Amino acid sequence: MNFTTKTALLLATLALAACNNPRPGMFGGGGADGFGGYDQGISSQALGDPNDPTSIAHFNQRIGDRVHFTTDSSSISEEGRQTLNAQARWLTANPHFPIIIEGHADERGTREYNVALGERRANAVMQYLVSQGISRDRMRTVSYGKERPVEACAAQRCWDLNRRAVTVISGGRTS
């Protein structure tokens, strides 16, 4: 690890810590959405430099941490499969991170149905990653239903963004 990477890591760690501070105990997890993890504690994880292929920032930004779905569907599109294939390669190369897969729905359904739908989407991604050789034991799924939109604009553009499953590289290495 060179000096630049170390500096970037340090800065990222500080930034994340500062970011978490105002809402202690709320969310752990280092993914782009940062909703994964348990309320009880804060874990912090450096995102790193996206140019560093082993960094979480690389996973989130270059590989893509999410796949999208059509209305009421949990089928993974061809584009989604390519993203998940790349995720699987990264996860295989970086075997120490546990993963939380968040399932989300758009706002155009009822609240509890959307929790169930989000679980179905998260599970579809998990099953796909398992088929690509990722251990089931590394993964946990959570559904947020329609509670955590990426963007709320009451238009198709946002609903398309919000029907998603996000692979969150969880805070703390397993080993």
Add this chain to the structure above:
Amino acid sequence: MTRLSLLAPLMVLFLGLVAPPDAAQAQPLRLQITEGVIEPMPFAMPDFVAENNAGQQYNEALGRVVANNLANTGLFREVPRSAHIARVSSFDAGVSYADWRAINVQALITGAVSVSGNRMEVKFRLFDVVSGQQMGQGLQFGGSTSNWRRMAHKVSDAVYSRITGEDGYFDSRVVFISESGPRENRAKRLAIMDQDGENVEYLTDGRSLVIAPRVSPDGERAVYTTYETGSPRIGLMTLATGQRQLVGEIPGAMTFSPRFAPDGQSLVFSAARGGNTDLYRLDMRSGQMSQLTSSPSIATAPSFSPDGRQIVFESDRSGTSQLYVMPASGGEARRISFGQGRYSTPVWSPRGDLIAFTKSHAGRFHIGVMRTDGSEERLLTASFLDEGPTWSPNGRVVMFTREAAGGDPALYSVDITGRNLRRLPTPGPASDPAWGPLRP
């Protein structure tokens, strides 16, 4: 100190007063609540008579709560106090019927209040102005001054009940979700208020996401879905103390959408794992759990029939969300919704005759009702997003969440004829109402 003030039981006394017992049986003044358009019944609610100095703090406010309750039903119309000719200066004085007839009043409510320390006595009488006689006996309520609104609600329920022949719903509370913060990271708190939006109290602090509460049949507990562990779980709260616990945990599953059985002793809820959501039942006394559905699809949003023998729920086993009825112990489910669009969140009415639901079709959302066999579907509302109906204790009104495009959610109510759509006053954005029972 408890989280919610425990209410001293309200004492109810019959006043053996002027009206002969026969008058109560005669009841010529009767409002039949029917499907057709009705002309609201004009009533007068003069200020309550303050029977001592301390009573003057409440005598006008009590009357206003009663008048607002009645007018908010859409079944009654207040003749404003400024139009009154007669003055009610003594609770026991005779009624000048001619003065009330002259301004077209049909029902007259008179009341009196006296306060001693923290204790208050509230009395009322109801008069049929048209036939010139009292309806039923006078009633007296006694309790703590902190419960003054409840006493006004009790008066309202008695008046409503005497005129319509049906139970009222004014002395009841609504548990709901109070929302704040940006849409992308909403804070949601469990909250409770009176049915008219007053006396809001917050039951959780908003650090954990909570959604979709339900009130127990006795009104003393709430169940809801909470993310306090980071994943959907079922929370059970005792409202008077704020004490909470997680119930119905299933290893490896997300659990949500809990509902009380009519006996209050068991819950039905959804558990999701492996991409599949099924319904389970938990006996809270024994801790015993049983699985009610096993279909490779989503089964959620259950609701018991009032006799506890059947459960209506939504499932997408046919490809889209539709409504199904099955025995409360599980078993074969019968589809009851066959219209166009998706059907969701069915709720069995407390009378047992109707099921309220959310329907989405062609980009619009509706609250509707149908008979329990799925016939006679009627849509009561239409908007960008209406969802999650909950019944008033008397089965006459449904409350639900409405969200305008790009706007904040708010609580609305509509009666089951589709008339009288109203927005409830809440301190901020609000969603997921759950109407509790009429209080004892």
